Amino acid sequence: MTPNRREVLSGLTLTSAAVLLAGEAHPMSTLAAARQESAGELAPAYSGQHAIAPLPFDPKKLRGISEKLVLSHHENNYGGAVRNLNKVEAALAQVSKDTPPFVVAGLKERELTFSNSATLHELYFGNLGGEGGAGGEIAKAIGATYGTLGRWEEEFRATGASLGGGSGWVILSLELSARTLRTHASGHHSQTKAAALPLLVMDMYEHAYQMDYGAAAAKYIDAFFANVRWEEVERRYARALKAAEALGS
């Protein structure tokens, strides 16, 4: 049965949206893998067995972002989120009516933080390793939405710079209900626009650039744009439009 608009909206969190986007071309978390292996079936809750997806590009070949930084980012920050998510899920599987509420509250907060961190890192690494030049339907769509591609990039860069020295994510998304493209910033892993599908993700936590650039976040933003794999953004965009159609927007 086709879900109605309300059912789709109520079930669409960033994490589930990102799972929708998990493609066949690149290894993703076990949530995505489970979906691919048994189409139509849902992955069990609290499996605690999410895998760390390998980098989908050669870390030696990024321009302006060092191999040392990328490997540390992947292993310590992304990998740490996946490992912690598995531990939190194992604890959540043991929650009962007798578990103290403050314990449950802490676990649920950490579940959201680690699961969003894992998903956003997979999307971030997934949209790196390219040549940096936007093209195709996604470039046309951004230009049509923002006036010009350059105008969008100016705002996306400014949004990233506004988070420099702190932490957060910058995400170009397809807003499902309004059917438009929009750049959002998130100061934490768990603060982001609901019912929107991420297309282009930029990590602005200091661990994404401090090792190479110190506090010079603007240089990292230049390097990020030099390495964007727009083919992946294009693929996400095509799939996201189908989800927007499912909402009837």
Ligand SMILES: [Fe+2]
């Ligand atoms: Fe990160």
